[in-house]
Amino acid sequence: MQLMVTHALILILTALSLVLSPGSATFSQTPQTTRPADFHVDFFPVAPYHIGDVLSARVTYTGLAEIGGVEIDLALVDRPDQVLGTTTFSSYNRQAVFYWFFDTHETKPGFLDFRFSLPARGISWTQGVHLLPDSGSRDTAWAVSHSQCCTLHYLTGTDAEADLEQITETVEERSAIALSQFAAAGVFDESPLTDPLSIVLIPVVVGHGGFATHEAVLTYAEDNWTGIEFGILAHHEMVHVIDRLVNTEGPRPAIFVEGLAVYLSGGHYREGDPLQRAAALLALDMYLPLSQIVNNFYAAQHEIGYMQAAALVAYLDQLWGWETFINFYFNLPEGPSDAEIISTALAARFGLDLAVLEQDFITYLEALEPDPAVEADVRLTVEAYDMLRHYQTLLIPSAHFRTAWWPPLSAMREGSIVGDYGYREKAPLNVIIEHIFIEVHAAFAAKDYQGLESALGRINTILGEIENKDANRSHYAIGWPIKRNPVPHNRP
Numbered sequence: 001m002q003l004m005v006t007h008a009l010i011l012i013l014t015a016l017s018l019v020l021s022p023g024s025a026t027f028s029q030t031p032q033t034t035r036p037a038d039f040h041v042d043f044f045p046v047a048p049y050h051i052g053d054v055l056s057a058r059v060t061y062t063g064l065a066e067i068g069g070v071e072i073d074l075a076l077v078d079r080p081d082q083v084l085g086t087t088t089f090s091s092y093n094r095q096a097v098f099y100w101f102f103d104t105h106e107t108k109p110g111f112l113d114f115r116f117s118l119p120a121r122g123i124s125w126t127q128g129v130h131l132l133p134d135s136g137s138r139d140t141a142w143a144v145s146h147s148q149c150c151t152l153h154y155l156t157g158t159d160a161e162a163d164l165e166q167i168t169e170t171v172e173e174r175s176a177i178a179l180s181q182f183a184a185a186g187v188f189d190e191s192p193l194t195d196p197l198s199i200v201l202i203p204v205v206v207g208h209g210g211f212a213t214h215e216a217v218l219t220y221a222e223d224n225w226t227g228i229e230f231g232i233l234a235h236h237e238m239v240h241v242i243d244r245l246v247n248t249e250g251p252r253p254a255i256f257v258e259g260l261a262v263y264l265s266g267g268h269y270r271e272g273d274p275l276q277r278a279a280a281l282l283a284l285d286m287y288l289p290l291s292q293i294v295n296n297f298y299a300a301q302h303e304i305g306y307m308q309a310a311a312l313v314a315y316l317d318q319l320w321g322w323e324t325f326i327n328f329y330f331n332l333p334e335g336p337s338d339a340e341i342i343s344t345a346l347a348a349r350f351g352l353d354l355a356v357l358e359q360d361f362i363t364y365l366e367a368l369e370p371d372p373a374v375e376a377d378v379r380l381t382v383e384a385y386d387m388l389r390h391y392q393t394l395l396i397p398s399a400h401f402r403t404a405w406w407p408p409l410s411a412m413r414e415g416s417i418v419g420d421y422g423y424r425e426k427a428p429l430n431v432i433i434e435h436i437f438i439e440v441h442a443a444f445a446a447k448d449y450q451g452l453e454s455a456l457g458r459i460n461t462i463l464g465e466i467e468n469k470d471a472n473r474s475h476y477a478i479g480w481p482i483k484r485n486p487v488p489h490n491r492p
Contacts, residue, residue, distance in 0.1 A: 035125040038063030041116065043129050044405050045419040046398050051109060051134045053419050055102045056407065059116065061094045070118060072096045077113040077126050084114075099407055100417055109133045140422050142413045146196065149175040153200045153413060155422050160201040160220045167220065167230075171199060174235040174265075178242055181264050185326035192246050197238055200409050202421040207401035208269075208302070208385070209233060212240035217409065225434035226388065227441030228269045235265035247330050253338035254297035255290070256329050259309030263317070268306045269381070270444065272374075278311030279368035280378040287365075290358045294339045302389075302401075303382045315361050376449045380456070384440055387459055391433055394466050396424070429466075433459055 035041065043049070044056040057074065061067045068091025074084045085101040104112070113128035143161065145152045147168045154160040160167060179191055198215035209219040209226035216237035219226065239261040243252070262268045281287045286304060293300040293308070316325045328349060335341035343353040370378075392400035407420050426434075436459050443452035 035116075035127050036063075036123060039116075039123075039125070041127050042398070042405070044398065044407075045422075046396070046405070046424060047129070048132055048425060049104070049129045050132045050138070051104050051107055052138055053104050053131075054100045054415075054417050055104060055129070056100050056405075056420070057098045057114070058405070059089075059096045059098075061089060061096075067091070067094050071120060073117045073119065074098050074101055075115050075117070076102075077115050077128075080115055099411070100415065104131060107131060138419070138423060140418050142416065142418060147172055148196075149193075150197045150199050151195075153198070153409070154220075155201075155203060155418060158201075158203045158220070159222050160203070163220075167201070170231050171197075171234050171238070174231055175238055178235055178238050178264060181239075182242060182246060182326070185323045187246050187326060187330070192242070197241055199234070199238075204421055204424045205399050206404050206406055206421070207399070210237045211406065212237040212244075214241065214244065215409070216241050217406075223434065223438060225437040225441075226269075227384075227437065227444065229271070232265045232267055232270060236261045239264050249330070250332045251334060251338070251341050253294065253332070253342060255294050255305075255309045255338065255342075256313065258297065258306055259311075259313035260329070262306050262310035263313040268303065268310065269385075272377070274307065274310035274314045275365070275368060276370050276374050277307045277378050279365045280370040280375040281307060282362065282365050283370060284375055284379055286379070286382065287362075290354060291339065294342065294354070295337045297338070301382065301386070303385050307378070311365070312361060315364060373447060373449075377444065377447070380444070380449060380452055384437075384444075384452075384456060387456060387463070388437060390463055391437075391459070394463060395430060395433075399424075429462075433462060 038061060040060045040062065042058045042060070044058070045053055049055070059072060067089040070089045071086060072089065073086050075082055076084065085098040087096050087098060089096045102112075102114075109131055111128055112131050113126050115124060115126050117124040140155045140157045143154055143156050145154070145164055145168065150168075150171050152164070152168065152171070154164065175197055179193075182188065200215055200217045201220040202217060203219070203221045205219050205224065205226055206217070209224065209228045210233045211217050216234065218230070218233055218237060219228075220230065240257070243257065243260065263274055266272075267274075278287070281304060288300055288304055288308065290308070290312075293305050297305055297309070313325070316328075320328070328345060332341050332345050333348075335344055339354055343355075346352050346354060346357060389400055393403075397403045398405040405420065409421070412418070412420065436455050439455045440452055440459075443449070443455060
């Protein structure tokens with residue numbers, strides 16, 4: 001009897017090990033209407049959803065089984081045989097995305113249920129959205145303006161349309177400077193732009209207010225609560241686009257990609273000497289060893305990483321000269337990691353590695369004496385943007401750079417789709433918090449660090465209540481309606 005029990009126990013434990021072991025995880029084969037716990041679905045544009053929205057869905061798998069290449073279907077629950085879309089999970093981010101799979105223009109208000117199915121795994125569930133009537137205020141459309149340097153895409157009825165002339169002047173000036181900075185390094189004799197730079201202006205915040213692929217995408221709004229000076233933001237993202245155009249061979253380590261953009265644009269978020277700011281990080285004991293950030297740059301604390309990257313580029317410019325640095329960056333060898341790529345190139349060119357270079361870099365920074373105001377600004381910059389991302393995580397994860405929703409803009413323009421970037425409805429709580437962030441950035445501009453810390457403390461209190469599930473205080477009790485004091489904005 002004891003032998004039989006032992007044998008049965010072994011069989012149970014073996015079965016459990018097969019299910020729980022990361023190397024041999026399996027999916028449940030039981031179809032269900034409730035979403036499995038290891039699948040998460042986000043619908044876009046973000047709630048609330050109105051008739052007229054063109055819906056997208058992003059499915060994220062968090063379980064242990066291999067998901068890359070697994071097919072997933074999407075259909076209406078009441079018409080399961082009419083598949084609205086089929087896609088596969090990415091092995092990179094374990095996500096499957098259905099772009100603009102359902103146009104709600106001809107739909108009635110009410111709950112809209114969809115069926116998600118993984119046929120090969122025998123998994124299915126239903127999930128949907130509550131569709132509200134047409135708001136009557138979503139009549140914006142994509143428009144385009146051409147200048148000598150750039151093609152500007154914007155949305156009608158937004159601040160970008162109102163300020164188009166000033167924006168055009170700014171991007172003309174900044175693009176000319178950016179091109180001259182690369183030309184000064186002897187990268188090209190004539191402009192590499194066979195076509196104008198493509199710039200897209202959106203009224204909502206995604207990430208930190210800007211990102212770049214083959215085109216630069218910039219948040220432009222009078223009430224931009226990220227606090228980024230528009231000229232610097234435009235310059236930064238245009239550097240990324242030009243860099244990709246002319247630096248087409250070999251690897252591009254993120255620490256140089258971002259350091260170059262911050263250095264050439266004159267600062268991160270606002271103007272500032274990169275070497276002084278890195279010296280302040282060192283004095284504040286906030287400096288991050290390059291060995292910790294170079295191979296996973298975007299996982300490091302954002303502001304510290306970008307400040308140090310810009311300072312490193314500035315240091316190498318002073319040490320080697322601009323032309324030598326660009327030549328070094330544009331001719332890096334292939335390698336298994338960014339650290340090894342940079343060290344190999346340093347050894348071949350200068351007979352040193354990244355560790356030796358960093359020690360020289362730190363010695364240089366230690367000799368600088370940053371002003372106390374610079375130290376305060378640096379410390380509070382890190383705190384402010386950590387808090388900004390905390391706010392995004394809690395209340396608007398689609399704006400956080402790690403979980404951001406940024407569908408391809410060229411396809412949106414071709415399909416006349418505006419919702420994903422055109423508008424984001426705000427509750428009073430969002431308006432209150434974002435208004436205080438605008439106060440924070442005004443305090444940065446005025447070097448009012450005491451007022452800045454006070455404003456950050458108010459935001460921290462509100463976010464703490466939300467995080468502790470104690471957010472049922474009336475918005476009237478935390479500052480609604482807001483007082484519209486004049487504050488600096490991001491307009492040119």
